[in-house]
Amino acid sequence: MTGKPPLLPDLSTLPDVAEIAQITTWLAEAGLASMDLSNAAGARLRLTVAPSPVTPPPAAPAPAETITATAPYFGHLALRHPLRAEPFAPLGATVRKGDTIALLTLDTLQVPVTAPADGIVAEILGQEGALVGYGAAILSIRP
Structure with missing residues (x-):
């Protein structure tokens, strides 16, 4: 074993707050809105990331002066x-x-x-x- 934490939590119990925060960060970075996790016992966890505030599109580049x-x-x-x-x-x-x-x-x-x-x-x-x-x-x- 390398000592690295697993990428996904063991779903035999609910993930703790830190694990949920990490997963939602990964979702946001990947541009995903939600993720469903489940285990063999039938436990399910759905994580939804709130959409980022709407930002106006970047302004068109100003034409060259001349x-x-x-x-x-x-x-x-x-x-x-x-x-x-x-x-x-x-x-x-x-x-x-x-x-x-x-x-x-x-x-x-x-x-x-x-x-x-x-x-x-x-x-x-x-x-x-x-x-x-x-x-x-x-x-x-x-x-």
Whole structure:
């Protein structure tokens, strides 16, 4: 014999208060609401654990403060179309996911930079005409 107490009490007699407390603790830890114990003589003991107080579900995680739109290629950054005066996405503008917010130009090639999410332009991070590499931050969007 190892000297360890048995996991369940001998049901030839009723369990004492300490044993009942241990069993109900195990029930609660296992997420169980009740347990029936019985012996060969027909004695039965039903233990029921009171449900824990209702707690509100955890709040949805707050969206990231801003989402950064990055360059999908390399080239010179154009924040406005070469034939237009107004910028694609000025500070404070509302953009939708997939909207063109800038262009990357390399010789005659023009690659659009698109908004990664719906939101409002919070900050212009890239500089007009700057040579930027793949993954460079262009602007940030507040969802």
